[in-house]
Amino acid sequence: MRGRTKIRVGEVISNKMDKTVVVAIKREFAHPLYGKRVRIRKKLKAHDEANSCNIGDTVQLVERRPLSKEKRWKVARILIRRKK
Numbered sequence: 001m002r003g004r005t006k007i008r009v010g011e012v013i014s015n016k017m018d019k020t021v022v023v024a025i026k027r028e029f030a031h032p033l034y035g036k037r038v039r040i041r042k043k044l045k046a047h048d049e050a051n052s053c054n055i056g057d058t059v060q061l062v063e064r065r066p067l068s069k070e071k072r073w074k075v076a077r078i079l080i081r082r083k084k
Contacts, residue, residue, distance in 0.1 A: 006063040009079065012053045018079070020071060021046050021053045022063060046073040056082030 014022040025041045045068075046061050055061060058080040061073040 007072070007076070008044070008061045010055045010059065010061065012055055012059060013043070015048070015051070015053055017053055019051060021048045021059070021075065023059060023073070025076075044052055044073050045071045046075050046077045047071055053078060054082055 007057060008023075008025050010023040010025040012021050014063045021042050023046050025042045027042070029040075030036070031038050044061065046059070046065055047064075053075060057078050059078050060076045062076045063072060063074055064074045065071050
């Protein structure tokens with residue numbers, strides 16, 4: 001039996017490639033020793049079959065098999081569209 005599929009929510013920061021978007025995943029946590037809040041931003045490349053995502057959209061990603069050298073995620077759905 002396979003493990004659970006990873007799901008992440010992030011913001012589209014680039015859609016210049018064909019059928020690919022770059023999504024920023026932001027995470028905030030307390031440093032284990034010093035207690036200061038630490039902000040981490042990770043950029044993931046995700047497959048967008050319909051080229052429907054625009055910069056600023058909030059999207060839900062699901063992990064899937066590798067599609068290219070860096071692309072291992074797929075846009076499951078667009079949660080919030082950016083206002084124009």
